[in-house]
Amino acid sequence: MVPDKIRIKDIAEHSGVSVGTVDRVLHNRPNVSKAAREKVEKTLKELDYHPNMYASALAYNKSYTFHCIIPKHESEAYWEEIEEGAMSAAEHRRDFHINIKIKYYKRFSSNTFVKVTEESLKENPDGVIIVPSKLDLTRKFTDELHERNIPFVFLDSYMPDLKPLAFYGQDSFCSGYFAGKMLMLIASNEKEIMLMKQMKDGNVASKQQENRETGFRHYMRDHFPNVTITEVNLPLDEEREKYDDILEEFFSxxxxxxxxxxFNSKAHLVGEFLLRSNRRNVQIMGYDMVSKNADCLRQGSISFLIAQHAYMQGFSCIESLFEAIVLKKEVTPVNYMPIEILTRENIDFYRRTQL
Structure with a gap:
């Protein structure tokens, strides 16, 4: 008998049980005796039966809700591309009634992360995508998700001890190391490099940025130990005029x-200042192909951008939840994004939505 032509009725007759019993075994439902389950499983093995999970999920006609918990962001930022990718994946799987709910927390506010995660638990989603906050706060949330058997995917920052279903993002250390190597191709004769950061209460926005900086500093220590790295902090939520004052004082x-x-997506803050102040002998290197960064790259105040494929990350997170929850498939646990470098010459050929 051809495996893909095997009917539940055939399995029932071969096993000597009812069609309903076979259905419960195939879908791992309760109320099946040990003896009946063993008969059905023996038949499945003998007939080399492999269920069509795609067709089965369609026939089940259930709806699914996935929560995406991310930092509140500006328009056209990196996170907006994450959202676009997630929504596109849901549309791609619209026959399976996938619903996406985006929930925002303030990046440096523990209280808002706790509030949003508590709201998520009350709504009891089928799966969750999380941009982690502090380890202890994230662990409290993920422990409860494990308790409820709700799969979750980490985005941006990887915390393997919390046992996510999957992770999507760059290998941050390698990315920072690579950034240092690319920068020093054009800055090998420099004695001092400026490192622009955005911090609050002494903390940068994410573990990912910390790891990038660590990778960068490792490269510099290994290959350019005599180059001075001078930090400049552009405080969050400041008016542009204050940024101009800080940068003017530094470059003067x-x-x-x-x-x-x-190591964040705000290279344009320096790039735009360099253009406004007509400093043509200074360039900045940064991350993310957001529109303001791309404009500065085309005008020459940004030398390189490293792309993170944010759209691809958002899309792939939803796909992993879909495959694990709906199709009952195993998914790849660690998924590192490509580390790609963009210049003025190739930026117009970069396709951020390509999968």
Whole structure:
């Protein structure tokens, strides 16, 4: 008998049980005796039966709700592309009634992360995508998800001890190391590099940015130990005029700095200042192909951008939940995004929605 032509009725007759019993075994439902389950499983093995999970999920006609818990963000930012990718994946699987609910927390506010995660638990979603906050706060949430058998995927920052279903993001250390190597191809004769950061209460926005900086500093220590790395903090939520004051003071007193780097998506804050102040002998390197960064890259104030494929990450997170929850498939646990470098010459050929 051809495996894909085997009917539940055939399995029932071969096993000597009812069609309903076979259905409960195939869908791992309760109220099946040990003897009956063993008969059905023996028949499945003998007939080399492999259920069509795709067709079965369609026939089940259930709806699914996935929560996506991410930082509150500006328009056209990295996180907006994450959202677009997630929504596109839901549309791609619209026959399976996948619903996405985006929930936002403030990046440096533990209280808002706790509030949002508590709201999520009250709504009892089928799966969750999480951009982690502090380890202890994230662990409290994920422990409860494990208790309820709700699969979750980590995005942006990887915390393997919390045992997520999957992770999507760059290998942050390698990414920072690579960034240092690319920067020093054009800055090998420099004695000082400016590192632009955005911090609050002494903390950067994410573990990912910390790991990138660690990778970068490792590269510099290994290959350019005599180059000074000078940090400049542009505080969050400040008006642009204050940024201009900070940057003007820095460049006016550091005439030998011609190259800068940042590990967030805000390289344009420095890039736009360089254009406004007509400083054509300074460039910055940063992350993420958001529109403001792309404009600065085309105009020459940004030298390189490292792309993270945010759209792809959002899309793939939903796909992993879909495959694990709906199709009952195993998924790849660790998924590192490509580390791609964009320049003025190739940025217009970069397809952020390509999968």
């Amino acid at each position: 007193t550091h005439h030998n700095v011609h190259h800068c780097i940042t």
